[in-house]
Amino acid sequence: MLDISTIELTRQEKSKDFFLPIESTKDLAYVCGVLAGDGNIHTRFDKHEYSVTCLGNQLDEREFYDKVLLDLFYKLFNSKIKNKLHERDNTYGFTLRSKSLVLFLTKIIGLPSGRKDNIKIPTIFLDSKEMMKSFIQGFADTDLCISLKRRYKNYQYYPVINGVSKSRILRDEIADFLESEGFSVSRFTHNYYDPRVKKKILKYEIAIYGHLQLVKWMQLIGFRHPKHLKKFQLWKERNKNNKRAFSALQELNSK
Incomplete structure (x- = not known):
């Protein structure tokens, strides 16, 4: 079980029926692997900025973002991500602004915010072969x-x-x-x-x-x-x- 008792959903998140997982699952490990690859977790506490961004090449990754990731974020967080094209750098993906999600990914899961130069596999996945395989699958997909x-x-x-x-x-x-x-x-x-x-x-x-x-x-x-x-x-x-x-x-x- 994941202890999410320290994370309080915002009023806006509650109104959208947003939720956080209470169990470590293969889908969650997979998404964390994706974020370790194509993702970025941004925090700026003085400005109250919290966001999760995930971007891929728009030439061959639209289907992945529009089907695989869209379905997974809805399943895991009841969140409907909105993918869009970023013409400046030819990328395609989404930014999800959610304080609760950022705190969940950084404090509960153990993913870093900002630079990923020293990112590692979250400890909660290390003791399970199935979780490790799913995390690696997510990283490999990106x-x-x-x-x-x-x-x-x-x-x-x-x-x-x-x-x-x-x-x-x-x-x-x-x-x-x-x-x-x-x-x-x-x-x-x-x-x-x-x-x-x-x-x-x-x-x-x-x-x-x-x-x-x-x-x-x-x-x-x-x-x-x-x-x-x-x-x-x-x-x-x-x-x-x-x-x-x-x-x-x-x-x-x-x-």
Whole structure:
């Protein structure tokens, strides 16, 4: 059970029948993983500003925001998020202004407000494999991707799951858990110049290679993001005559 007794809903939140979860669920862990990826929690106490923003690429993430996240925020908080296009930076998503939600996510769950350079998996999810898998799934849906490489052929067929985080702690927590579940995980550190902040920054990459590893991912972690599920279908189509991939798929379908 989650102790939310210290959080008092505002009059406006009560009028909209907004509520906070009282139990830790896989959907809640998933949403927290999404926020660890694409989200930002903003607080400015002197101005009484509290908001949760989540933005993705408008070219290939509208369906994810309009279906997956919209349904989850309504289910978890009885909140109808309003997604919109931000033409200036070509992003799509929502900002939810709610003091109670911000306090819930920061004080009860343990997500940070502001910068995410040292973000880590919230403690309340660490002791449950199912919660860990759901959190990682949410993070993967926003900050990881499936790419298909040519490798030994003249078309893209070989799968790689990879992505980066500004937080080395988060990258390592995810990699450590995946390795404990039998994944072969590669870790890289990149130092590059970011023209937006005019300085070099570090990013920490996680990468998983190969047909068997992709199938194992779909067995244990999976995706909810439509673009990742479509890429998985494309991988299946391009590897229908690949004996190694076919064998792995047979095992997946038998589960």
